[in-house]
Amino acid sequence: MGQIETFYDVMRRQGITRRSFMKYCSLTAAALGLGPAFVPKIAHAMETKPRTPVIWVHGLECTCCSESFIRSAHPLAKDVVLSMISLDYDDTLMAAAGHAAEAAFEETIQKYKGNYILAVEGNPPMNEDGMYCITGGKPFVEKLRHAAKDAKAIISWGACASYGCVQAAAPNPTRATPVHKVILDKPIIKVPGCPPIAEVMTGVITYMLTFDRFPELDRQGRPAMFYGQRIHDKCYRRPHFDAGQFVEHWDDENARKGYCLYKMGCKGPTTYNACSTVRWNEGVSFPIQSGHGCIGCSEDGFWDQGSFYDRLTNIKQFGIEATADKIGMTAAGAVGGAVAVHAAISALKRAQKKTEEA
Amino acid sequence: MSDKIFHPARESHEIFKASRLTGDATLEDLDSIRKRTSVYVYEAPVRLWHWINAACITVLIVTGYFIGRPLPSMQIAEAYDQFVMGYIRFAHFAAAQVLTVGFFGRIYWAFMGNHHAKQMFYIPLFNRRFWHELIFELRWYFFLEREPKKYVGHNPLAQIAMFFFMTLGLTFMLITGWALYAEGAGQGSLPDMAMGWVLGLVQNSQRLHTLHHLGMWAIVVFMIIHIYAAIREDIMSRQSMVSTMISGHRTFKDDRVE
Ligand code: HEM
Numbered sequence: 363m364g365q366i367e368t369f370y371d372v373m374r375r376q377g378i379t380r381r382s383f384m385k386y387c388s389l390t391a392a393a394l395g396l397g398p399a400f401v402p403k404i405a406h407a408m409e410t411k412p413r414t415p416v417i418w419v420h421g422l423e424c425t426c427c428s429e430s431f432i433r434s435a436h437p438l439a440k441d442v443v444l445s446m447i448s449l450d451y452d453d454t455l456m457a458a459a460g461h462a463a464e465a466a467f468e469e470t471i472q473k474y475k476g477n478y479i480l481a482v483e484g485n486p487p488m489n490e491d492g493m494y495c496i497t498g499g500k501p502f503v504e505k506l507r508h509a510a511k512d513a514k515a516i517i518s519w520g521a522c523a524s525y526g527c528v529q530a531a532a533p534n535p536t537r538a539t540p541v542h543k544v545i546l547d548k549p550i551i552k553v554p555g556c557p558p559i560a561e562v563m564t565g566v567i568t569y570m571l572t573f574d575r576f577p578e579l580d581r582q583g584r585p586a587m588f589y590g591q592r593i594h595d596k597c598y599r600r601p602h603f604d605a606g607q608f609v610e611h612w613d614d615e616n617a618r619k620g621y622c623l624y625k626m627g628c629k630g631p632t633t634y635n636a637c638s639t640v641r642w643n644e645g646v647s648f649p650i651q652s653g654h655g656c657i658g659c660s661e662d663g664f665w666d667q668g669s670f671y672d673r674l675t676n677i678k679q680f681g682i683e684a685t686a687d688k689i690g691m692t693a694a695g696a697v698g699g700a701v702a703v704h705a706a707i708s709a710l711k712r713a714q715k716k717t718e719e720a
Numbered sequence: 721m722s723d724k725i726f727h728p729a730r731e732s733h734e735i736f737k738a739s740r741l742t743g744d745a746t747l748e749d750l751d752s753i754r755k756r757t758s759v760y761v762y763e764a765p766v767r768l769w770h771w772i773n774a775a776c777i778t779v780l781i782v783t784g785y786f787i788g789r790p791l792p793s794m795q796i797a798e799a800y801d802q803f804v805m806g807y808i809r810f811a812h813f814a815a816a817q818v819l820t821v822g823f824f825g826r827i828y829w830a831f832m833g834n835h836h837a838k839q840m841f842y843i844p845l846f847n848r849r850f851w852h853e854l855i856f857e858l859r860w861y862f863f864l865e866r867e868p869k870k871y872v873g874h875n876p877l878a879q880i881a882m883f884f885f886m887t888l889g890l891t892f893m894l895i896t897g898w899a900l901y902a903e904g905a906g907q908g909s910l911p912d913m914a915m916g917w918v919l920g921l922v923q924n925s926q927r928l929h930t931l932h933h934l935g936m937w938a939i940v941v942f943m944i945i946h947i948y949a950a951i952r953e954d955i956m957s958r959q960s961m962v963s964t965m966i967s968g969h970r971t972f973k974d975d976r977v978e
């Protein structure tokens with residue numbers, strides 16, 4: 363195999379100057395919430411460690427994760443990370459296609475056995491032996507299993523790979539299945555969102571490439587540094603929430619004033635993501651800032667929690683339009699009615715008994 | 721009126737000593753005086769817990785409802801100076817803390833207190849008599865029995881309701897409630913370390929909210945039935961009810977044995 367290539371070698375070959383390289387290292391440290399002391403550590407790691415190859419596969423998905431990824435705010439980070447990745451295999455980003463691409467796929471697996479990171483975008487549908495998603499003439503699930511077998515670790519990009527996303531919405535006809543329910547024997551990091559924020563994606567991958575391990579994960583296996591808090595915890599409209607000032611209808615005066623979108627079904631209080639801090643499109647804005655509630659895209663089953671525009675979830679088992687309140691009030695009303703009738707009969711019976719006794 | 725008092729129907733030695741009443745007691749009053757037995761059932765900690773618990777749950781239901789479905793927007797002051805939703809949530813969390821401490825205190829008392837302090841926490845599944853009495857109690861509620869039985873503690877129907885709606889129901893509300901609270905307190909906080917695993921289990925916090933919210937309605941249903949039954953039995957049964965939860969004494973209105 364000859365001389366081992368380091369990250370630094372790759373970057374220099376891509377025309378990145380040493381100065382830019384150092385800038386990149388401090389930027390990465392800042393993005394990951396590490397102190398300045400880590401900058402030389404990152405630089406040192408990148409200069410000396412052999413480059414970690416990445417294979418990026420696509421299952422049942424819409425490619426929004428890739429779209430997000432290549433729009434990372436800092437062009438430097440994007441260039442660097444992208445140059446490190448596209449080198450190996452990514453069927454939507456790489457130049458090669460068809461048999462050449464499949465050959466590159468095999469070659470990478472053989473060459474870096476046990477050393478590469480497998481990044482999965484989308485998920486395998488399991489019904490009909492996986493025939494609902496065919497890549498390279500084979501069900502995607504086979505490709506996934508094949509690539510996962512010799513992978514060091516797996517990144518589940520987006521809601522699709524992490525949780526199943528809309529293709530897994532009830533009744534899930536193709537049985538689209540998140541990666542961690544198919545691959546059971548590899549460490550998996552989930553980076554959910556539809557798509558995940560670009561800076562979150564580059565941040566996670568840079569961390570893994572430089573430190574050779576996962577960042578700290580939360581209980582659901584997501585990087586805690588980006589998914590540790592809810593949108594609601596850092597939302598700039600939160601003072602209006604605490605004040606009890608809400609948008610009551612789209613385009614009412616409160617909407618113009620930028621009040622809290624809670625009553626319009628904002629899922630910020632139940633969604634763990636970094637949108638309210640990192641924001642989107644180079645930090646320009648995020649959904650709530652442009653007047654629309656969060657739909658909870660980085661949460662498990664967000665597609666099955668009723669309308670995006672209702673605060674309370676519709677519970678389908680109780681009919682199409684049943685919230686907890688409707689169900690509860692119906693039950694309480696029925697019981698209250700029964701109690702009233704029971705009380706009336708009781709009073710009658712008692713009067714009857716009294717006249718009998720008299 | 722007053723001459724009636726001085727000419728009792730019974731001889732004075734027949735009148736119980738304690739019932740030698742003064743004031744406005746009438747002949748009918750004296751006639752209807754009878755001996756009543758009473759048992760001390762609910763010790764002070766149980767009674768204290770009952771009313772604190774009832775108050776907390778009432779606050780939790782009102783505030784919880786407004787958390788799920790907030791009041792109309794108000795414009796009292798600048799947002800930084802106005803705290804409507806904040807106070808509603810504060811009241812919810814404050815009542816929740818009292819409820820939690822109270823519930824643990826009540827469990828402690830189930831071990832330390834008398835036999836009746838334990839009744840709420842189990843169903844005597846293998847006691848034939850319990851099931852017979854349960855059927856009897858159901859018949860009483862369906863107007864198929866003329867007269868109810870006498871109970872020192874809870875009747876079987878009440879015991880089942882207490883067990884499912886309070887022992888299990890409150891446990892469910894405590895678990896889901898603290899799991900929601902842990903989200904606000906943040907990862908690594910004490911509530912998170914104690915109850916954060918629940919969110920890991922339920923996965924989506926929106927689901928957790930829905931479960932917590934449905935739990936509230938179960939408790940509302942219990943409250944309606946419970947308060948109705950307590951007042952109805954107070955009037956119609958052969959024993960005291962509401963005052964029992966105040967004084968602790970169960971008084972029986974008649975001396976007949978079954
Ligand atoms: C009988 C007891 C309780 C009742 C009836 C009750 C009721 C409710 C209801 C209806 C909601 C709104 C749910 C929604 O979002 O749709 C709620 C929210 C909540 N409750 Fe409770 N609750 C109870 C006990 C507790 C306890 C013990 C805690 C623990 C601290 C707790 C903490 C919370 C929290 C943190 C929220 C979410 C607040 C938010 O999203 O802003 N609750 N409760």
Ligand code: HEM
Binds near residue numbers: 766773882
């Ligand atoms: C004005 C309202 C209420 C009245 C008059 C009342 C009355 C009573 C009475 C008379 C008992 C004793 C039952 C018996 O003798 O078998 C009792 C027990 C009990 N009540 Fe209430 N109650 C009220 C509200 C509530 C509320 C709101 C709750 C909670 C949702 C509640 C929960 C309980 C529990 C758990 C017991 C069992 C106590 C134990 O065994 O430790 N009560 N109540």
Ligand code: SF4
Binds near residue numbers: 598600622
């Ligand atoms: S807009 Fe959404 S995230 Fe922001 S404060 Fe309101 S409910 Fe929370």
Ligand code: SF4
Binds near residue numbers: 555635655656657
């Ligand atoms: S604001 Fe909510 S729905 Fe929008 S991208 Fe962020 S997590 Fe997804």
